[in-house]
Amino acid sequence: MRMKASLKITLIYVLGGITWIIWSNKVADYIFSDYGKDSIDYIKSVDGVVYVILTGILLYILIQRQYKHLGDKVKELEKVNRKLEEERLKSEHAIKQLDHFIIVASYDLSDPVRQSHGFLELFIRKNKGKLPQNSIDFLQLTLDNFLKIKEVISDLVTFSQLSQNKRKPEIVSLDEVFVKVINLNSKKLKDGNIELKIEPLPNVIGDYKQLIQLFDQLIANAIKFKDVSRPLSIEIASSVSDDFCTVEVRDNGRGILEENLESVFYILKRYDYGFIKRGSGMGLAICKRIAESFGGEIWAKSTFGKGSVFCVKLKSGSDSF
Numbered sequence: 458m459r460m461k462a463s464l465k466i467t468l469i470y471v472l473g474g475i476t477w478i479i480w481s482n483k484v485a486d487y488i489f490s491d492y493g494k495d496s497i498d499y500i501k502s503v504d505g506v507v508y509v510i511l512t513g514i515l516l517y518i519l520i521q522r523q524y525k526h527l528g529d530k531v532k533e534l535e536k537v538n539r540k541l542e543e544e545r546l547k548s549e550h551a552i553k554q555l556d557h558f559i560i561v562a563s564y565d566l567s568d569p570v571r572q573s574h575g576f577l578e579l580f581i582r583k584n585k586g587k588l589p590q591n592s593i594d595f596l597q598l599t600l601d602n603f604l605k606i607k608e609v610i611s612d613l614v615t616f617s618q619l620s621q622n623k624r625k626p627e628i629v630s631l632d633e634v635f636v637k638v639i640n641l642n643s644k645k646l647k648d649g650n651i652e653l654k655i656e657p658l659p660n661v662i663g664d665y666k667q668l669i670q671l672f673d674q675l676i677a678n679a680i681k682f683k684d685v686s687r688p689l690s691i692e693i694a695s696s697v698s699d700d701f702c703t704v705e706v707r708d709n710g711r712g713i714l715e716e717n718l719e720s721v722f723y724i725l726k727r728y729d730y731g732f733i734k735r736g737s738g739m740g741l742a743i744c745k746r747i748a749e750s751f752g753g754e755i756w757a758k759s760t761f762g763k764g765s766v767f768c769v770k771l772k773s774g775s776d777s778f
Contacts, residue, residue, distance in 0.1 A: 469519070563611075563614045563617075566610055567607070567611075570603060570610065573603060574604065577600050578600060580596070581596050581597065581600065612740070613739065615670075619750060624664040624666075625664075626662045626663060626751055626772075627662070627663070627664065627665070628774040629661055629663050629664070629665050630660050631659060632658050634668045635672065638669055642676050642677065649683070653690075654692045654693065655693040656694045656695065659702050661771040661773060662751055662752075662773070663753075663772075667750075671769065674741070674744050675744065675767050675769075677740070678740060679710055682710045683710045684711050689708065689710060690708065690709050693705070701772060701773055702774075703770045704769045704771070706766070706767045706769070707764065707766045709764040710765060712761040712762050712763055712764055713761065713765055715759070718757050718758070722741045741755075744769075748771065751772065752771075753771040753772065755768065
């Protein structure tokens with residue numbers, strides 16, 4: 458283990474001082490023993506001055522060496538930081554280019570997909586009585602796949618636009634956000650006889666429309682992945698700590714396998730009941746990007762077969778913002 462520079466300098470100073478005092482006094486007494494006390498005191502005073510000068514020079518040299526060492530370390534860190542900044546800028550540029558490509562490609566794909574979907578839907582409607590049922594079923598399956606492709610394209614555009622069109626953060630009432638979210642899901646909540654409990658919620662820093670999008674996705678997920686063996690219950694609660702607000706969306710649905718708790722937020726990852734894939738696989742990735750765009754984060758906790766808790770941490774809103 459390397460000795461700290463400050464301790465090293467102190468030890469050198471102390472040991473050097475003790476050695477100098479002991480030996481210089483002995484030498485002075487030995488050489489000038491025939492002289493008077495005043496002369497010896499004078500010589501010892503000169504000895505003390507010489508000691509102070511020498512130790513001062515030594516201390517200066519040691520400090521200069523330490524400063525040089527620190528300066529070299531600072532230069533190394535600055536060099537590393539410059540490289541990291543260059544890599545960060547390159548990564549940001551690459552992400553922007555990729556997002557732009559996704560948007561352009563998605564728009565180019567959306568028209569042919571929409572037209573093909575429309576033509577196939579019209580064909581099925583006009584030939585429903587003329588074709589065998591197994592052919593109709595096959596065409597209907599193809600039509601459903603076109604709908605899934607449209608959903609994936611739409612979500613890809615949404616995901617990419619979040620980084621392209623960054624919104625100015627503002628104080629947002631989560632109570633107002635959930636009023637809108639409940640309205641958007643009112644039919645599903647009513648038809649599914651779903652129990653929804655919401656505690657009073659604080660203000661946060663974010664964007665009103667994007668937060669609606671985030672929590673609408675979490676509520677929609679809870680409804681989509683409910684456990685059919687029991688009535689679905691969804692609870693919304695929050696806590697505030699260290700200038701951050703954490704909102705929990707808790708359900709008693711199917712739950713998520715422990716090994717999937719992180720990857721559910723990856724782009725194009727889809728899980729249903731732990732194994733079966735469903736949906737575009739973009740919903741939770743969009744939620745993650747929204748939360749992180751305002752300095753927050755999102756994570757999941759779950760007991761498979763018993764339910765899940767999605768936690769969204771956002772900066773707490775205040776009048777001073």
